[in-house]
Amino acid sequence: MDDQTWLIVLIIFIVSGIFGYLSLVIAENKDRESKSWFFLGFFSWIFGPIVAGIVPPYKKSCPKCGELSSYGMRICTHCSYEFMGKEQVK
Ligand SMILES: [Zn+2]
Numbered sequence: 001m002d003d004q005t006w007l008i009v010l011i012i013f014i015v016s017g018i019f020g021y022l023s024l025v026i027a028e029n030k031d032r033e034s035k036s037w038f039f040l041g042f043f044s045w046i047f048g049p050i051v052a053g054i055v056p057p058y059k060k061s062c063p064k065c066g067e068l069s070s071y072g073m074r075i076c077t078h079c080s081y082e083f084m085g086k087e088q089v090k
Contacts, residue, residue: 031072
């Protein structure tokens with residue numbers, strides 16, 4: 001490969017990294033597991049952040065009242081039940 005080809009490969013790699021990072025940040029804001037989102041953005045470019053923006057935030061159901069709470073929450077927003085750890089994820 002000549003110098004120009006390497007430059008194009010480098011640019012593609014950087015753009016992939018930017019889209020991967022964007023997907024990761026959006027997914028993390030929604031309490032979603034972020035590593036797989038990085039790779040989604042890395043390989044699908046603009047579709048990674050778009051899909052990360054469309055999907056609803058991760059929710060877990062409260063064992064006491066059955067309502068859904070944000071995955072990162074330690075206390076149920078509906079009945080103040082304190083989550084022990086690995087609750088059922090929906
Ligand atoms: Zn609850």
